[in-house]
Amino acid sequence: MSENAKPDRPRSSGNEARRELLRERAREMARSAQADETTGDHLEVVEFLLAHERYGVESRYVREVYPLKELTPLPGTPPFVLGIVNVRGQILSIVDLKKFFDLPHKGLADLDRIIILHDEHMEFGILADSLLGVRRIPAEGIRSSFPTLEGIRGEFLLGVTPDRTIVLDGAKLLYHEDIVVKEKEGS
Amino acid sequence: MGKSDAEFLKALLATFKVEAREHVRGISAGLIELEGAVEPERRAAVVEVVFREAHSLKGAARAVNLTVIEGLCQSLESVFAAMKRGELDPSRPVLDRLHRAVDGAERLIEEESPKQPESRALASELGRELGRLLAEAVVPAREAIAAPAQVPDRAESARAEAPAAVEPAPRPAKAEAAAPEGKAAPDETVRIPVSRLEHLLLQTEELLTAKLAVAQRAVELHDVTGELSRWKQERSRAQNAARSIKGSRERGGTSGEQERQDIFEFLEWNDAFAASLESRLHALSQAIDRDERTVSRMVDNLLQGTKQALMLPFATLTEIFPKFVRDLSREQGKDIRLRVVGAATEIDRRILQEIKDPLIHLMRNCVDHGIETPEERKRAGKPAQGTITLNISERDRSKVEVLVSDDGAGIDVARVRKSAAKLGILAADASMSDQEVLPLVFESGVSTSPFITDLSGRGLGLAIVQEKTAKLGGSVRIESAPAKGTTFRLLLPLALATSRGLLVRAAGQSFVVPTNGVERVGAAREDEVQTVENRETVLVGGQAVSLVALEAALELEPKRTEAKPPERFPLVLLGTAERRIAFRVDEILGEQEVLVRGLGPQLERVRNVSGAAVLGTGKVVPVLDVSDLMRSAIRAAAAPRREVPEEPAAAERRSILVVEDSITSRTLLKSILETAGYRVRTATDGFEGFVAVREERFDLVVSDVDMPRMNGFELTAKIRADRKLADVPVVLVTALESREDRERGIDVGANAYIVKSSFDQSNLLGVIKRLL
Structure with missing residues (x-):
């Protein structure tokens, strides 16, 4: 299954844009089919764009994807905390992985999505420039190191797929002590 | 099985x-x-x-x-x-x-x-x-x-x-002594009288009428919308008629009697329609006003009822205390009895939970430091058995007073002085009265105990008691008389569920200040601000109080202002009787009920922010933590003042409209342009952008292409088509990078075209500079 980056809004930017969209969809489908053909263990990942790179995180850590419309910045938080949002009455914090990983600031986002990561005890959203879809990738195809990859600390990485999707380690992200903001009492 | x-x-x-x-x-x-x-x-x-x-x-x-x-x-x-x-x-x-x-x-x-x-x-x-x-x-x-x-x-x-x-x-004495505070009931239950629950059910059932009323209003509104689309049909028929008359005129014909008739009929019908629409809308708005009053009464009652259901008598907490005091005093070879008065007083369950540790700490203090050994007591002519009294009573219908007192030796003020002097809180020779020194026991690190035991003596306990009480919106005071004993006086709010908050603006952002931390709000003139020992002070109610800008306490960048700062500025006075600070804000927007929520598990503790409130508009606003804020303010006042860079006069500053639907890109563009000295207004799509350019004169428009309602091409075309706006430069910033798109951008009249994936700020600023 493949969801395109901008499925839910009426677009009116010309035929070329639509053609490009269709081409992208076709590429996505071809890739998904390819991946599914191989046998062996698979990971289901939610793929998204961040600073014009493809990232993935295992879908079992993803609660939902939500469009980012309003954002309330919080004073006194580290730069990687973008702020808080109201998701149907629930307050959630949003982490900017670009800042957390010290990725170079390149380009401008076109559409903001938040991918809500969660498990039993932790929950927060990460900002994505756009959502590419959900894809099954063979576990064995993930390389655990990639020499030209810069920026991201290796500990948050599950690996890199042959088509250069960077697969993040959801559990590490959720539970790394650097992610949780815990100001010392009275400091 | x-x-x-x-x-x-x-x-x-x-x-x-x-x-x-x-x-x-x-x-x-x-x-x-x-x-x-x-x-x-x-x-x-x-x-x-x-x-x-x-x-x-x-x-x-x-x-x-x-x-x-x-x-x-x-x-x-x-x-x-x-x-x-x-x-x-x-x-x-x-x-x-x-x-x-x-x-x-x-x-x-x-x-x-x-x-x-x-x-x-x-x-x-x-x-x-x-x-x-x-x-x-x-x-x-x-x-x-x-x-x-x-x-x-x-x-x-x-x-x-x-x-x-x-x-x-x-017996494992230590473990037992700790038991009452450490062992929280794993599966907590509350006993609620059936009568209260039935009352709640009744109130909830009443909400059904609200549901029906809303459904009815929805039907009525749909009807009105339906009427309007009928009106549109009629109008377009009249328009066609008008067009055909015009067409026939141009061709020199004289026909069109029928069409003229149609137009007159439409105009007559239109008057009747407008009158009927007006009366329907009037009735509808009256009905909704009525509904609003009913619903708000129902919700208030239900909230009140639910709050009451969550009220518990203090007895549920205090019943474990006598044993706790007994065990602890035995361990220390003391003979102490606990007298509990007013345990039937009811209070919000959550406050009861939060106040448990502070109360246990205060009683431990009484046992540890307050009450003497039986021998000492006999020598002092007191009964061998000491008494700790827990006296609970309701005050002013919205507060509960809890007195924790002992008939012990009282607090050794000399020791407090010494301990405070050691910590540098108090000069060794400071001429403060005993009454002024006493509250220092609430300062972290101040202790009267000459040695540290497992239980107390580190001087942290009372600081935590004060902080916890303050968090609940309460206060704590201490009274002590040598040889007669010590009394801690806690004043707690009766309920916690919703609190009132003051909505203020600072550095262009909104914040909620919990009303129970606000002593007063006011305003001051610039010339009333006086610098004392390099710190700003202002007179509030005849008293000089430190003045700190809220944005400085929150470590926010000051917002560039349009014109000169106004002569009078609003301020909010926070704090307790002992320590008060006036916070300068941009604006006080009003006071309202707020429901304070947590910030989510990832933000375990953020300085100066205790939670978030969702306003009626759905907007999320940070709720400030008053005790944190006081500390931050002291730090901010001590730090050297940042020089605000000299602003070019407002008239010289060029203004730019940023039209972009992505909130992160919009924020980024705005901050880049503001840093470069431009005055920036934003719009979230082309439609909003077009409204903005017609309202206000801009020197340049920066617009995204791909947006809902009206895209960047359409916006550019509309700007070019408007005689008054035609020469405003437009820069398109877009994710589309094909040649056709670029050409289309130029066709509709854009002056520059920047691709998002290769965006960098010097490029944008260079392009803008060239165009202005």
Whole structure:
């Protein structure tokens, strides 16, 4: 299954844009089919764009994807905390992985999505420039190191797929002590 | 056993634990009261209570097949029965042993599987001890009646054994002392009177009428919308008629009588339609006003009712205290009794939970530092037994006052001075009165204890008590008199559920300040600000108070202002009687009810922010933490003042409209352009952007292409088509990078075209500079 980056809004930017969209969809489908053909263990990942790179995180850590419309910045938080949002009455914090990983600031986002990561005890959203879809990738195809990859600390990485999707380690992200903001009492 | 059976049993056991805890607490409380009770009637009444509690506990244990506990309760019941008959005197040693048995029962109740061999051993040991107690008891009573020779050896052996049984069994004293605060009930339940729940149900049912009313209004609104689309049809028919008349005129014809007729008919119908629409809308708006009043009354009542359902008497908390004080004072060789007054006073359950630790800490303080040893007390001419009093009473219908007082030696003010001087809080020779020095015990690190024990003496406890009370919106004060004792006076709000907050703006952002931390709001003129020792102060109510900009305390960049700062600025005075700070804000937007929520698990603690509130508009606003803010303000005032860069006069600043639907890109573009010195307004799509350019003159427009409602191409075309706007430069910033798109951008009249994926700010600024 493949969801395109901008499925839910009426677009009116010309035929070329639509053609490009269709081409992208076709590429996505071809890739998904390819991946599914191989046998062996698979990971289901939610793929998204961040600073014009493809990232993935295992879908079992993803609660939902939500469009980012309003954002309330919080004073006194580290730069990687973008702020808080109201998701149907629930307050959630949003982490900017670009800042957390010290990725170079390149380009401008076109559409903001938040991918809500969660498990039993932790929950927060990460900002994505756009959502590419959900894809099954063979576990064995993930390389655990990639020499030209810069920026991201290796500990948050599950690996890199042959088509250069960077697969993040959801559990590490959720539970790394650097992610949780815990100001010392009275400091 | 099937899975459902196992689950059923698990549920039964959970229920049993809750019930059993209550019985155990009842017995403990009764035993403690027996120690102090002197009047025979009162004694008899208390014995009756503990007897019944033991009996009920036995029944409950039998129901879930916990024979070990059942057996132990049987023994307890027998002992209490003997007491009832007057065969056993509730002397201190007897009560000590009973306490131990009850502690044992409590341990068995809390165990996961009370069928372990160790549990059985414990239970039978405690059972034997109770048996011995009973044997001892019955004999002296009989001795009084019958001949002493009848059962001498049995009595002898019991007496010989008894001390051995009393002495050892060293209780894990520390663990026990800590138990009341550490062991939170794992599956908390609340008892709510059925009458209250029924009342709540009634109120909830009333909400159904609100639901029906809203549905009705929705239908009515749909009807009106339907009418409007009929109007559109009629209007377009009239328009067609007008066009055809115009067309025929141009061709020199004179026909069109029918069309003219149509237009007149439309105009007449239109008048009638407008009148009918007006009256319908008027009725609808009146109905909605009525609904609004009804719903808000219902919601307020329901909220009030639910709050009341969550109110619990202090007794649910204080019933564990007498035992706690008793155990702690025994450990320290002191003789102290706890008197609880007003335990029936009700308060919000959550406040009760939060105030538990501070109260335990205060009582521990009384035991540890307040009340002297029996010898010291005798020397001072006081009764050997010290008293701690917990006096709870309602104040002003919205507050509860809790007094924790002891009749001990009072606080050694000289030691407080010394400790505070050591920490540098107070100059060693400061000329402060005792009354002024006393509150320093609430400062972190100040202690009167010459040595540190496990329990207290590190000087942290009272600081935490104060912080916790302040978080609840309460306050704490201390009074102490040498040789007479010390009193801590806690003032707590009755309810917590919703609080009121002051909505303020600083550095262009909104914040909520909890109203209970606000002493007053006001305004001051620039020329009233005076610098004292390099810090700004302002007069509030005739008193000089430090003045700190809220944005500085929050470490936010000051917002560039349009014109000169206004002559008068609003301020919010926060704090307590001892320490007050005036915060300068951009604007005070008003006070309203707010529901404070947590920030989510990832933000465990953020300085200066205690939570978030969702306003009626759905907007999320940070709620500030007043005690944090006071600390931050002191730090901010001490830091060197940042020079605000010199602004070019407003007239010289160029203005730019940024039209972009992505919030992150919009924020980024705005901040880049503002940093470069431009005045920036934003719009979230082309439609909003077009409204903005027609309202206000901009020197340049930066617009995204791909947007809902109206895209960047359409916006550019509309700007070019408008005579007044035609020469405003437009820069398109877009994710589309094909040649066709670029050409289309130029076709519609854009002056520059920047691709998002290769965006960088110097490029944007360069392009803008060229165009302006």
